[in-house]
Amino acid sequence: MRILLVKTSSLGDVVHNLPLVTDLARRVPGATIDWLVEEGFADIPRLHPAVGRIIPVAVRRWRRHLFSAATWHGIAAFRRELRREAYDRVLDSQGLIKSALLGAQARLAPGGQRCGYGREAAREPLAARFYHRGYGIPRNAHAVERNRWLAAAAFDYTPDLPLDYGIAAPPLAADWLPTDRPYAVLLTGTSRADKLWPEDHWQTLMQALTGAGLGLVLPAGSAEERQRATRLAAMVPGALVAPPMAVAQLAGLCAGAALVVGLDTGLTHLAAALGRPTLALFSGSDPSLTGVHAGPGALNLGGAGQPPAPAVVIAAALDLLAS
Template identity: 35%
Template sequence: MDVLIVKPTAFGDVAQALAVVPALKRSGKVRRLDWVVDEDYSPLVRACPEVDAIIPFPRRQWRRSWPLRAVLRWGAELRRRRYDVVLDLQGLARSALMARVARGRRIGLASAREGASWAYQETVADGARHAVDRYAAAVARVMGADPGPWLKPLPLPEPVLPAGLEPGGYVVLHPYSLWETKLWPWERYAVLGRMLEGWKMVVIGEGPCFPLEVPGLVDLRGRMPLERLLPLLAHASALVGTDSGPAHVAALFGTPVVAVFGATDPERTGPRAPNARILTLDGLECRPCLSRRCRAEQPMACMAGVGVERVAEAVRASARRPAIR
């Protein structure tokens, strides 16, 4: 059986899909596995040996306009191969159109939005559950079996790391998010870095470049293309951050993750890995609000209420040391 996965975006969502989709090939039930993905995230999907071919979607180029000739050429490439199954894990109008253009039996999630279900010949009841479980339900429909026995971390890439870093000898800090309600107070990352002895601290991400006074800090903010970010996350001793793409990618490689959650629901989108630790402030009626803006009387109490010592303890308990692998 030949299968096409349609899951173009976003960074963390693609990572969560990669947690289960490779089971199709590992089970021996699928002969060929191709993937439609935003070209910016192609290196992540390419890191999965079970994926045979990538069809990159030029989202950045077409953000403002869709040049007709280029779109037709891209659609022709999408239709070039016939698949037994076209599985849309995005569930939006654009991905549904991609699935409709491709050739094969079209399957989508029942939770699809923007009228996407018009393109599907079958839908999978995915319900209100974790994203990985929703994708697993779709994969189970295709393979006719529970994908659980074939789930495992992605293989580690070669440890091509910035100068001065050794595998397992550093902790990655990712203090950024597009949602302001996902942000842990930035000054706490500096306190945390000074508390964690024995590891170098590496900070990554894109956004306001606030000061982090941490001895020996390796500041890679705004300077990490995805090809270099993947080995950095894969060989870290741990990652500390929030509900963000790097946290999900780190978990995908088996890297311990300590994630602070506030507005979003870890039962739906938390990093899925045995060594992932998700910290929340219990007792707040307003969380998870699933909102980009905080409207509480005490703004951002859900994030500010998670103390530095608590995060440090979680890192010490879960992080791996140099030479562990």
Template identity: 30%
Template sequence: MNGQTKTTKSPDALDLRSVEFSRILLIKPSALGDVVHTIPVLVKLRARYPRARIDWLITPENAEIVRCHPALSNVVLFARRDFSKRGRRWRAFLSFFDLLKQIRRAKYDLVIDMHGQVRSAFFALISGAPVRIGFDRPIKRTLTVSAEHDLKNVPTHGWRGAREGSWIAYTHRIPIPTLDVHAIDRYLWVGELLGFDDTPPDLTIYLSPETIRNVDRLLSEKGVSASQPLIVLVPGTIWETKHWTIEGFAGVARQFLHDGYAVALAGTKRDEQ
């Protein structure tokens, strides 16, 4: 279907599984791990809407993770960090208004907000899309124990649903039946509304030839052969729920080395210190 999807019912009364959306915006600006965990949603969207334009609103520092993905039509850049840089704030505001006009002109008929904050919900609203999907309001975290996960070890500030009242901006809310679930599975709950297939999640990351050459050169400088399987560990995080011990990472690294893998650590200068 060309152009914006036409409907005769109010958006909240629609069975979205019967609608063929043609212009879709996926909102997940950051952070790196969350962006990676959202890739399976992109893949499912492309399978569900093979002829649709599918764009992703994302920050420049995370855009390279998804820019070359064959399921994606365009990246829509939100330069959030420019607002905190001296001398760039006026330019940042001008760019921000250009971004809003860009989103508005795209005439999306479906916006999916996987971020769930007031800022991302604002983008969903300003798009003018008749269908806007996001997570429901937070639910209470119960201290239950399952065979796979001990919620007693999860701080109360962990993810519980949409935040900052962002759920008000959505025409359709993704129910939150449990918190005892991996982020990938949680993001894929949107498929219950849209009618995704039941194939396993696809987390493949597609990189540009230039990026691959740069990585190969860096590994070569570190003495890692291009033919040797490589495991990258990323120990740095700001979230208490994701912290692990140095001893734990060291033990995992030793096991991988024993099994014949090369091991690299990735992170920021602060992580290095």
């Protein structure tokens, strides 16, 4: 059986789709599993050994230059690549009109089907019109489990396997990393201002982690995130701001960390998926549906309108380091 997974973005959503791959590899022996994903996140499915062909799509880039000839050439090339193979099953676990339309471009083998969430379960109900079969997966479950249940329904097996993201990454080898002590990765940037944690809280945590013998590494993406990380690093001697890195390098950075503390952002989910001790700090969203979900070494602290106090975060961090 040849399967195409459609989960294009964002980073956290792509990470949440990984256990579904592990389940399919075990429950559908011999299946070839391909993945359609936004180009900026293609490094994530590459980490899973059961993923075969990765088909990058550039919707985010194309829509910024919709009337460019290069955009239309890119769209045509993408469609040719997508249709190079015929699929027995196309599984859209994104549940958006965008993802459903992308999945509809795939070529089906005789008897092939497109599957996804039913109208009552999809994030955008209209997406269900593009599937041959839609499934009513409960909306009040964690995103990881919803994806796994969807795959189980589409392929007719019981979703009773242990949670397994199925990925690993070699620790990053870089001459700027601390070599005399273990390090913690602090993910201080996020997409929304209400998800931020106060900078004085970060300073208190950083001082405690330094006192526990850890080096501190602060990755940053956008210019605003880099300015924040630079301010924070200046508050604590020895803390350093990581240079700009691709997703694969960031995975290696997290894989080598003794501890990762991050906000509600995709890299925090990636660290948890890699099995690192991870604390996710919530201030503007509810972790019950989209928090880190990877066993006892991954903890969610805080909630919407209830940022965790520094003392709570420090205690949890020290507990993880000691376990």
